[in-house]
Amino acid sequence: MAVGTQPKLDAHKLRADFPIFEQSFHGKPLAYLDTAASAQKPRQVIEAMSTFYETSYANVHRGVYELAERATQALEDAREKVRAFVNAASAREVIFVRNATEAINLVAYSWGLNNLGPGDVVLVTELEHHSNFVPWQYVARRTGADFRLIPLDDRGELRLDELGSFGNVKVVATGLVSNAIGTINDAAALAAWAHERGAIYVCDAAQAAPHVRVDVQALGADFVAVSGHKLCGPSGIGFLWGRAELLLGMEPFLMGGHMIRKVTAGETTWGELPAKFEAGTSPMAEAVGLGAAIDYLDAIGLEAIEQHEHALAAYALEQLAEIAGVTLYGPPADRRAGIVSFNVEGVHPHDVAQVLDADGVAIRAGHHCCQPLMGRLGVAATNRASFYLYTVPEEIDRLAAGVRRAAQLFA
Amino acid sequence: MTDDLYRELILDHYKNPRSYGVLDDADARAEGQNPLCGDEVTVTVKFAPDGETIDRVGFEGRGCAISQAATSMLTELARGRTATEVATLPKEELLDELGIPLTPIRLKCAILGLGVLKVALHRAKGTPLPDEWQGLDFA
Numbered sequence: 001m002a003v004g005t006q007p008k009l010d011a012h013k014l015r016a017d018f019p020i021f022e023q024s025f026h027g028k029p030l031a032y033l034d035t036a037a038s039a040q041k042p043r044q045v046i047e048a049m050s051t052f053y054e055t056s057y058a059n060v061h062r063g064v065y066e067l068a069e070r071a072t073q074a075l076e077d078a079r080e081k082v083r084a085f086v087n088a089a090s091a092r093e094v095i096f097v098r099n100a101t102e103a104i105n106l107v108a109y110s111w112g113l114n115n116l117g118p119g120d121v122v123l124v125t126e127l128e129h130h131s132n133f134v135p136w137q138y139v140a141r142r143t144g145a146d147f148r149l150i151p152l153d154d155r156g157e158l159r160l161d162e163l164g165s166f167g168n169v170k171v172v173a174t175g176l177v178s179n180a181i182g183t184i185n186d187a188a189a190l191a192a193w194a195h196e197r198g199a200i201y202v203c204d205a206a207q208a209a210p211h212v213r214v215d216v217q218a219l220g221a222d223f224v225a226v227s228g229h230k231l232c233g234p235s236g237i238g239f240l241w242g243r244a245e246l247l248l249g250m251e252p253f254l255m256g257g258h259m260i261r262k263v264t265a266g267e268t269t270w271g272e273l274p275a276k277f278e279a280g281t282s283p284m285a286e287a288v289g290l291g292a293a294i295d296y297l298d299a300i301g302l303e304a305i306e307q308h309e310h311a312l313a314a315y316a317l318e319q320l321a322e323i324a325g326v327t328l329y330g331p332p333a334d335r336r337a338g339i340v341s342f343n344v345e346g347v348h349p350h351d352v353a354q355v356l357d358a359d360g361v362a363i364r365a366g367h368h369c370c371q372p373l374m375g376r377l378g379v380a381a382t383n384r385a386s387f388y389l390y391t392v393p394e395e396i397d398r399l400a401a402g403v404r405r406a407a408q409l410f411a
Numbered sequence: 412m413t414d415d416l417y418r419e420l421i422l423d424h425y426k427n428p429r430s431y432g433v434l435d436d437a438d439a440r441a442e443g444q445n446p447l448c449g450d451e452v453t454v455t456v457k458f459a460p461d462g463e464t465i466d467r468v469g470f471e472g473r474g475c476a477i478s479q480a481a482t483s484m485l486t487e488l489a490r491g492r493t494a495t496e497v498a499t500l501p502k503e504e505l506l507d508e509l510g511i512p513l514t515p516i517r518l519k520c521a522i523l524g525l526g527v528l529k530v531a532l533h534r535a536k537g538t539p540l541p542d543e544w545q546g547l548d549f550a
Contacts, residue, residue, distance in 0.1 A: 348448075348473075350448050
């Protein structure tokens with residue numbers, strides 16, 4: 001066997017790192033095919049957080065005692081891991097937030113409310129998760145700007161040939177990978193197009209960061225939003241990367257402790273980056289967990305994860321295509337992440353998901369927080385199976401068998 | 412468990428819904444959605460000449476088997492009762508009819524049609540609308 005064809009990732013072995021798989025559901029081992037909603041957590045992440053609580057916990061950036069300094073160091077070590085993970089020029093460009101949604105809201109409020117007005121165009125896409133759609137729609141309405149959408153073709157890929165016709169675009173906000181149908185967008189081209197017009201480019205990388213190397217400098221983006229929970233980190237933490245020159249010129253988003261330089265009755269001045277955007281007590285243990293998750297993914301290698309997912313997506317598309325009555329959505333396997341969205345003729349996705357649950361197979365059924373996309377596809381909801389480093393081909397066989405069972409039950 | 416959930420009666424109502432189609436001469440009408448799964452139901456009611464008794468119920472919808480079968484069963488439960496009786500009909504009566512164990516998420520599917528019917532009666536007859544259904548009365 002040639003070296004290039006060696007599997008780089010042993011999913012069967014990696015599963016042992018995830019305590020969740022020690023349980024069974026309805027008497028069956030768990031086939032967790034809902035990673036696009038949230039990834040499971042390896043022991044390494046859970047233990048890093050426990051150890052932090054047991055040995056290093058205090059509030060950060062406050063005390064002068066040794067324990068507080070240890071906690072602060074742990075938080076800042078995590079920030080440095082994030083910086084390296086996305087190849088940011090400086091750790092001060094990394095702002096910890098609750099999730100990608102909060103990161104995008106930060107930009108929409110702090111940049112959008114102060115830089116948009118009537119005659120300006122805010123451009124998102126039909127493919128967006130509500131997290132990168134609703135904040136921009138809202139800010140456009142508040143400022144009198146126009147809210148426009150880049151359309152999709154029938155395969156669920158962006159019509160970049162339509163890019164000429166949007167007027168005075170000031171901000172372009174798109175996802176890098178679609179959470180609903182797996183489309184991988186050409187973010188670098190969108191960033192370049194935005195910059196030619198003097199617009200900023202905001203990239204929702206929540207679904208991309210667990211699967212492909214996100215290099216913020218190579219992308220040429222101005223802001224990149226990421227959630228920790230989708231990349232094996234804990235819930236309750238994510239980060240915004242932003243270009244320092246833009247962050248420096250922006251108003252803060254949340255006001256309160258830690259984000260100030262000086263407070264008087266007459267006036268408050270803002271702190272340095274990143275403190276200016278991190279009001280209140282930080283998600284400290286969560287940051288430590290996120291750092292541990294990045295270490296875990298780096299040790300496996302994002303390239304190996306990406307390759308593994310592509311292989312699984314191709315296998316799932318092949319298996320599902322053989323089932324009568326199944327409609328598949330999204331681009332071909334080589335242009336999608338490990339996400340497969342589908343419908344079974346005459347069977348509502350909730351019913352498909354319920355039948356699969358009885359077999360211990362967990363998939364998502366619904367609109368995936370992408371109602372504009374569902375409208376474009378002409379459906380109310382889809383079934384979505386998503387794969388990760390711990391997914392094994394046998395689980396896709398169980399998925400296909402369950403889908404067949406559902407189709408028969410409702411025939 | 413699946414076989415319990417999708418027992419023959421439910422599959423029958425799903426595949427052959429009773430009283431399907433909105434009534435052209437309806438006296439009461441309401442629509443509702445379940446934002447979790449996109450289930451949609453429209454319920455219409457025609458009263459008997461006494462203006463109180465439900466003579467006919469017609470519904471249309473799209474959604475999962477549980478929501479559509481439950482609404483189909485509901486049209487049979489409601490016929491011949493007064494608006495006031497249906498307005499105070501406990502959801503347990505419909506759930507008994509379904510006769511399956513439901514998780515909290517699927518419970519919302521099962522009682523969507525009932526809530527929409529109660530909203531329709533509330534609008535047409537001013538019958539009381541309990542708190543749990545008020546979210547559906549947005550029109």
